[in-house]
Amino acid sequence: MNIDHRRGITDLYASTRNLSLNICAKISNEDHIVQSMPDVSPPKWHLAHTTWFFETFVLKNFLTDFKPFHEQFEYIFNSYYETVGDFHPRAHRGDLSRPALDEVREYRSHVDQQIHGLFDSGQDDENFLKLIEIGIHHEKQHQELLFMDIKHNLFKNPLYPAYHQHAPHTSPETKPYQWLPIAAGIYEIGASADGSFCYDNEGKRHRVFIEPMEIANRLVTNGEYLNFIEAGGYVRPELWLSEAWNSFKDQPESSPLYWVRQDDKWYEFTLHGLQPLDLNAPVSHVSYYEADAYARWANVRLPTEQEWEVAAQLYDHRDRIFDIDHLYPSAQSDDSFDIMGQLWQWTASAYSPYPGFKAEAGALGEYNGKFMCNQYVLRGGSIASPPNHIRSTYRNFFPSHSQWMFSGIRLAREV
Amino acid sequence: MNIDHRRGITDLYASTRNLSLNICAKISNEDHIVQSMPDVSPPKWHLAHTTWFFETFVLKNFLTDFKPFHEQFEYIFNSYYETVGDFHPRAHRGDLSRPALDEVREYRSHVDQQIHGLFDSGQDDENFLKLIEIGIHHEKQHQELLFMDIKHNLFKNPLYPAYHQHAPHTSPETKPYQWLPIAAGIYEIGASADGSFCYDNEGKRHRVFIEPMEIANRLVTNGEYLNFIEAGGYVRPELWLSEAWNSFKDQPESSPLYWVRQDDKWYEFTLHGLQPLDLNAPVSHVSYYEADAYARWANVRLPTEQEWEVAAQLYDHRDRIFDIDHLYPSAQSDDSFDIMGQLWQWTASAYSPYPGFKAEAGALGEYNGKFMCNQYVLRGGSIASPPNHIRSTYRNFFPSHSQWMFSGIRLAREV
Amino acid sequence: MNIDHRRGITDLYASTRNLSLNICAKISNEDHIVQSMPDVSPPKWHLAHTTWFFETFVLKNFLTDFKPFHEQFEYIFNSYYETVGDFHPRAHRGDLSRPALDEVREYRSHVDQQIHGLFDSGQDDENFLKLIEIGIHHEKQHQELLFMDIKHNLFKNPLYPAYHQHAPHTSPETKPYQWLPIAAGIYEIGASADGSFCYDNEGKRHRVFIEPMEIANRLVTNGEYLNFIEAGGYVRPELWLSEAWNSFKDQPESSPLYWVRQDDKWYEFTLHGLQPLDLNAPVSHVSYYEADAYARWANVRLPTEQEWEVAAQLYDHRDRIFDIDHLYPSAQSDDSFDIMGQLWQWTASAYSPYPGFKAEAGALGEYNGKFMCNQYVLRGGSIASPPNHIRSTYRNFFPSHSQWMFSGIRLAREV
Amino acid sequence: MNIDHRRGITDLYASTRNLSLNICAKISNEDHIVQSMPDVSPPKWHLAHTTWFFETFVLKNFLTDFKPFHEQFEYIFNSYYETVGDFHPRAHRGDLSRPALDEVREYRSHVDQQIHGLFDSGQDDENFLKLIEIGIHHEKQHQELLFMDIKHNLFKNPLYPAYHQHAPHTSPETKPYQWLPIAAGIYEIGASADGSFCYDNEGKRHRVFIEPMEIANRLVTNGEYLNFIEAGGYVRPELWLSEAWNSFKDQPESSPLYWVRQDDKWYEFTLHGLQPLDLNAPVSHVSYYEADAYARWANVRLPTEQEWEVAAQLYDHRDRIFDIDHLYPSAQSDDSFDIMGQLWQWTASAYSPYPGFKAEAGALGEYNGKFMCNQYVLRGGSIASPPNHIRSTYRNFFPSHSQWMFSGIRLAREV
DSSP states (O other): OOHHHHHHHHHHHHHHHHHHHHHHHTSOTGGGGOOSSTTOOOHHHHHHHHHHHHIIIIIHHHOTTOOOSSTTHHHHHOOSOTTTOOOOOGGGGGGOOOSOHHHHHHHHHHHHHHHHHHHHTTOOOHHHHHHHHHHHHHHHHHHHHHHHHHHHHHHTSTTOOOSSSSOOOOOOOOOOOOEEEEOSEEEEESOOSSSSOOOGGGOSOEEEEEOSEEEESSOOBHHHHHHHHHTTGGGOGGGSOHHHHHHHHHSOOOSOTTEEEETTEEEEEETTEEEEOOTTSBOOSOOHHHHHHHHHHTTOBOOOHHHHHHHHHHSOOOOOOOOTTOOSOOOOOSSOOOOSSSOEEEEEEEOOOOTTOOOOSSGGGGSSGGGOSSOEEEESOOTTSOTTOOOTTOOEEEOTTOOSSOEEOOOEEEO | OOHHHHHHHHHHHHHHHHHHHHHHHTSOTGGGGOOSSTTOOOHHHHHHHHHHHHIIIIIHHHOTTOOOSSTTHHHHHOOSOTTTOOOOOGGGGGGOOOSOHHHHHHHHHHHHHHHHHHHHTTOOOHHHHHHHHHHHHHHHHHHHHHHHHHHHHHHTSTTOOOSSSSOOOOOOOOOOOOEEEEOSEEEEESOOSSSSOOOGGGOSOEEEEEOSEEEESSOOBHHHHHHHHHTTGGGOGGGSOHHHHHHHHHSOOOSOTTEEEETTEEEEEETTEEEEOOTTSBOOSOOHHHHHHHHHHTTOBOOOHHHHHHHHHHSOOOOOOOOTTOOSOOOOOSSOOOOSSSOEEEEEEEOOOOTTOOOOSSGGGGTTGGGOSSOEEEESOOTTSOTTOOOTTOOEEEOTTOOSSOEEOOOEEEO | OOHHHHHHHHHHHHHHHHHHHHHHHTSOTGGGGOOSSTTOOOHHHHHHHHHHHHIIIIIHHHOTTOOOSSTTHHHHHOOSOTTTOOOOOGGGGGGOOOSOHHHHHHHHHHHHHHHHHHHHTTOOOHHHHHHHHHHHHHHHHHHHHHHHHHHHHHHTSTTOOOSSSSOOOOOOOOOOOOEEEEOSEEEEESOOSSSSOOOGGGOSOEEEEEOSEEEESSOOBHHHHHHHHHTTGGGOGGGSOHHHHHHHHHSOOOSOTTEEEETTEEEEEETTEEEEOOTTSBOOSOOHHHHHHHHHHTTOBOOOHHHHHHHHHHSOOOOOOOOTTOOSOOOOOSSOOOOSSSOEEEEEEEOOOOTTOOOOSSGGGGSSGGGOSSOEEEESOOTTSOTTOOOTTOOEEEOTTOOSSOEEOOOEEEO | OOHHHHHHHHHHHHHHHHHHHHHHHTSOTGGGGOOSSTTOOOHHHHHHHHHHHHIIIIIHHHOTTOOOSSTTHHHHHOOSOTTTOOOOOGGGGGGOOOSOHHHHHHHHHHHHHHHHHHHHTTOOOHHHHHHHHHHHHHHHHHHHHHHHHHHHHHHTSTTOOOSSSSOOOOOOOOOOOOEEEEOSEEEEESOOSSSSOOOGGGOSOEEEEEOSEEEESSOOBHHHHHHHHHTTGGGOGGGSOHHHHHHHHHSOOOSOTTEEEETTEEEEEETTEEEEOOTTSBOOSOOHHHHHHHHHHTTOBOOOHHHHHHHHHHSOOOOOOOOTTOOSOOOOOSSOOOOSSSOEEEEEEEOOOOTTOOOOSSGGGGSSGGGOSSOEEEESOOTTSOTTOOOTTOOEEEOTTOOSSOEEOOOEEEO
C-alpha cells in the first residue's frame, strides 16, 4: 500500500466520520432518539452503530490490547450480524435513551483516536485498509439512512418540524422526455476488480444480453404523477400488482409517502419543511408498487438494472455535487440525462446474486448476500447520498412496499 | 368557598405541579421521550398532558381572553377525550421529539401563571375550584404513571439504568399471616358526599352484604412467590384462568415483570437499579392472572373490592409516608395491617359501576365510566402513589394481563 | 338412588341424545363440517365431542374392560380439558372431514349402547348418576351451540341458506314497558343444594343486598334498536365503552350481527332464512357493547345478575315451550314478564365466582371456573335453549364482543 | 381452424373435464369442502371455479341467450379477477357447504353441455377456440392444485388419512450427481409464437447470455436433505436468507412440510398415507428458503430459470407419464436427466416479465402479470401435473415461504 493511498484513506476516514456529526448537528438532542417506525433507527443509534462497526471489525482484530469501550455496546449496537452474536431487537432501538448522546460522541472520539493510532503506527496488514474502507462506505450508507430516518421522524410529528429552515430552490419548467436507445447486443456490467471500492454484490463483472429498448432521459415529475392520481390511478385494480392492491385493503394509500393534502391543496413534506407541491420536481418517496403502476398507466415499463447500467455507460451524465444545505431533488430544464444523484430509481429487477457471486466468509458475508430475497434493486443515488458514494454499478435494494428512501421513477420502453 | 379552602387548594396546586417536575428532575433530557410499549407514555408527554388538562378544562372556560399556548397541543396532548376532539394516536407518543422539553416546561409555567392569575383575581365560580381539584388529582395519577413509565423505560434498556443510585432499604424478616375476620352483615362502602374529593367512580355510597370471610394482614412476599414458581406454578394449567394459560402459548411468562434471572440467580429491577431479589419484600408487578393463580395454588382466594374496603374500615392501619428517595415496598416485620401504600392489591372484582353511578355530562364523563369493562379493581395505593392520593374508597383499575403498575397480592379466605 | 330417579335419568339420557341428532337432521352432510369462525365448532364435532364426554368421564371410569372407540378421538374431540391431555387446536376443527359423519353416528350409537348397558346392569355408584347428569346437561349446552353455530355457518354463505324453509310467526304489536320494582333489602340468590341439577358456578346460595331499582317487563325490540341506530347510535363515542369504540376503528360495526341491508331496507338473517326485519320482535344477537350503549342512550342501564335473579324470584313468568320448528323470538303483546326463554339477557355483571365457590377437583373443575375472567353473565335462556335447560339461577357467559349467541337486551333503572 | 384441430380441442376439453372428476372420485363428500389454510381451496370450489371460468369467459361471450346457471356463482366462484367484479374472500372458501357437491356436479354438466353445443354448432370465431384452450389449461393447473390441496387437507387431520390406500413404489439406490455443462454464450429461451399453447408469461422468445456453469442431472434426495438437517442446517443462521431466519423466530421450522417425527423416526406424509421416509426419493415440499439454504450448505447454488431452460434444450430427458395411481416422485437409479415431471424445481429467479411481455387486455390480463412480484419461478412440473401440461418453457411461481406444492431441489454450480 503506497503512502498516497494510505493518506487518502486516512483523510477519507476523518471527513466521513465528521460528516455524520455534521448531519446530526442540525437536530436536537431529543431528535436523536426517535424511532417512528421499525424500519427507522434513531440518529444516535446510527452514530453509535457505525462506530461499533470500526470497533468490531477493525480494532478488535488489529489492536493487541483491545478492550471494548463498553461491554454491552456489542449487544446494543450490532445491527444484524448473527455471526457476531445476539443483538437488541431492531424495533426497540427507540427505547434507548442511554447511552446518552454525549456518551455516544465520546465513544466516537475514543474509537477514532484508536483508529488514527493504527494509521499513525503504520499498520500495513492488507486486510486493515480493506476493513477501514468497508467501514467508511458502511458509514456513508448510514449517512443516507440518517437523512431518511430524520425526515421520517420529523414527518410523524404533527408539528411538521423542518430540518432546514430555508426553502428549497424553485424548480424550472421541465421538457418532454428524450428516449435514449440501447441496441440489441452483449454488454458487460458489474464492478471490475480494478481495486476501486465496491460492495461484494456489485461483482463479479459479467456479460448480459439486452434486447433493444429505450430509456427516458429524466425522472417522472410530481406534476405527471399527480395526473396519474387524478386519473383514478389508485382505484383502478388493473394498474396494480396483486400484492399492492391487496395491501390497499388494510391501509388505503393514495399518494407518495410525504404528500399531504390540506384544504384541498397538495403539499409535500421535505427536509426544508412542509412545502407546496412542486410540480416540476421529480416525484419522490414512491414504492415499487407505485413506480410499477405509474409505468403501466403510462403504457411503458421500468428498466431492468442491466438496462439501467448499460445506459449509464453509454450516455453522458453530469456529476452530482452533494450539498447538505439543499436536500430536495432538482427539476430538469434541459435535455440532459439526470441518471445519477437526484433520486434512487426503482428497477424492474429483483435483487439477486450476479453470476459467480459469493458472499465473503465470516460476519461481513452477512453484509449483502442474505438480503437477496423479495427486494428490488434501485440505482443511481440521491440528493441524500453522501459524496463519493455514487457509482453506476451500485446496487441499492428495498422491499417493494418501502417508501421512506429517496426513491423516484425512471421509465423505459420497448422499441 | 371560604378563604382557607381556597388557600389550601392554591397551595396544593403549586405543590402538585412542583412534584411532577421533581419526579422528572432525576432523569435525563433523552429519558423524557421514550415510550417502551404502547401502554407507557413518555415522561415529557405526561408533563404536557397534565398541563393541557388545566388549560382545556379550566383556562378555556374561565379566561375571557383565552388563547391556547400552541394551536396543535390540543391534538398532541389530549389523551382520550373523544368529546374534545381528535387526538394523536397513543402508540406514537414516543415519536414526539418536539415540542422540546424546554418548551414543555415553558408551557407548564405559562399555564401555571394563568391559573395563579385566576386564583389571585378571586375567581369564585363553584365549578372553578371543582375543576382545579380534579386537575390536581388527575396530575397525581400521572405522577404515579411517571414512576411506572420511567421504570418500564429504564428496564427495557439492556444497560438497566437506575432512577436512584442508592440501594433500597434492607428488608427485615416477615412473620406468618394474621387472618382478620369480617363477620356476615350489611356494610356501607363507597365515598360519602361529604365534600372531600373523590372520583365519580367511588360513589355513590351504598350498602353491600358480605358473607363471613377473612383477609390477610400482609402482602405475599417475593420468597413466597418464588416457592410458587419452584413448585411449577407456571406450568400447571389447573392453576390458571383459561385466558391466562392461552396467552402463555404465544409468550411464555415465568416470573413477575421485573424479575431477571442471571447466572442462576434471581434479581429484581427496581427504581434503585437491578438488585438481588429481596425475599422478604412484597412481590410486585404481578398481573391479575398471576395474583389469581398464586391464590389458587395457596388454596385461598383474592378478596373482592367490597371485602377489601370493609376490612380497611374495620381495622387500624398506619398511614404511609410518601418518600421520593425510597421507592421500593417495605417488608413487614410485625403483625400490623399494611393495607395502604405499599402496593396496589388486585381484587377479585371486575371494574363495574356502583349502584346509582352516573358519569358526568361532557368530556369529564369520559374520565372513568367508559373504562368499566374487562378491567379489574386494585385497591390500596403504592409506594409510588403521591401524597394525599390514597384513600380506602379509591378504585384503581387495569386489564388482567397488565404488570407494569406497582401491583401486589393480598389473600383472603372463606371461613 | 331410587328407581324413579334412575328411570328419569335413563329417559332423559335417551331423549337428550336423540335431540342432538334431530337438530342435525335438517342440515346436509356437508353442513356438518363448516367452521365459519374460530368460536364456531362444526356440527359434526359437537355430535362427537358430547359423545366423547360420556366416554371419557363415564365409560372410562365405570367400564371394567374399557377400550376407547378410537385411539385418537380423545385428541380430536377433547375441547379444552388440559387435565385430560393435549387436544386439537380449536380454530382447526373445520379441517376434520374425517371421521366421516357416519362414523361419528356409529360412535354415538356405540357409546349410547355402553351407557345403556351400565344403566341396565344396575350400576349404582353415586358418582355414576352425577356424571351422567352432567353429561346430559353438557349435551344440552351443545344443543344450543348447534343452533348458534349452524346459524352462523349458514349466514357466512352468500347464498343465505335457511335452516327451516317456512317463515317464522308474524309478530303482534308490543306495548310500552312496565317497570317492575325491587325494594331495598337482603335477598338470597344462587342454587340451593336441594339435589336438583345445577352447575358448580350457580352455587353456593348466598345473601346479597340490593339497593332499590326497577326492571323492565319485556325485551328491547328491533324497532326500538333501529331508532337508536337512526339517532346515530354507532357514531357517537360518548355512548360506548372505550373498548367498544376502539374496536370499531378496525372493523366498523353498524348493526346487530344478523341484520343485513339490501336496497335500502333492513333484513334479518334467521334460522328461517333472510326475513324483512320484524320491528316488534326482540332485538337479538347484540354484543355486551351494544346492549350497554343502547341502555346508555335510553338513559337507563342493564340489570346486574343479582337484580335479574331476584326479579325472576319476585314476579310470575310463563314457562317457555321449546319448539324446534319455531326458532325466532316472539314479540310480546301484553304486559307479562317474558324473563325466560326468549333471548339470553346481558347483565351488567362480570362473570365471577360466588362467595364460597370452589371448582371441583380434576378435569371437571375446568368446566366453569377457569373462564371467570373478562366475560359477562347472561341470564334467562333463549328460544334455542333445549327443554329442561332453563332456570333462574343459570349463569351463561360470553366475552363482551360476542354476538353469535341468542342474546337480547333487558333494561333496568334506578328509582 | 381446421377440423382436426377442432376435434382435438373437443376431445381435450372432454378428457380434461373428466379428469377433474376422477381426481375427486377418491375423496369423500365431506373432504370436498375443507380449507386447511388460506392458500388451499376446497376441492368442490376447484370443481366449480374451473366451470365458472368456461361459463364467464366462453359462454357469456358466445351464447346469444346466455343466462348464468346461478346468479350468485359469479361472486362465489370468481377467484381473483377484479375486472370481472367483487368476489368471496379467499380465506372463507371453506365456509361454503352450499352449493352442495351434487349441485356443483350439475353445474359442471350444464356448462359442459353448452360448451359441447357450441362445438357442435360449428362456432368458429378465432377467439372461441383460444378461450377454450386457456380454459382447458386453466383447469389443468387446478388439477395439480387439487392434489396439493387434498394432500394438505388430509395432512392437517390428526388421523392422517391416505388418498391412495396402496403404498408407493420402493425406491432404488441413487447414484452420485452428474454435472451437465452449459458453455458461455447467447441462447434463446421462452415460448415461440408457433401456435402451440402457452401462457402469456412464457413469451416472448428472447435472447439471453449465460456465463459458463453446470447443472446437476438429478434432484436432491431425502437422504441428502436429512444430512443437512443432522449437520445443524436449521440452526445455523449463516446458511439462511435473512427473511427466512427471521421467520423462524415466530415459527421454528425444522423439516420439509410433510416430514413427521414419531418415536425418533422420520416419516413422510404422502398421498399414499404416512410412510417411512424414503431416503432415495427426491426431497419434496421444500420452500425457496430451504432450497437456497441447502444449496449454500452444499457449497453450490440454485440454477436461474434461464440456465434451467437452456439445460432442458441441450440435454435429452425422458417424458414423464402421468399416473394417477402413483403420486410419489421416483428415485433415479441411473445417470439420466430427470428434469421434467418429478418435482417442480425452485430456480434462483424472481418471477419477472420477459422483455416485451405485455399482459392481455381485459380480465384475462390478470391471469399472470399481476403476480410478478415477490415470487420465485419453479420449473419442470411434478408427478401431480396432469398430462399435456408440462413443457420446458412453463413458468410456475410461488412465494418464497410456500411448501405445499410438489417442489424439490435441483443444484447448479459455477465452473
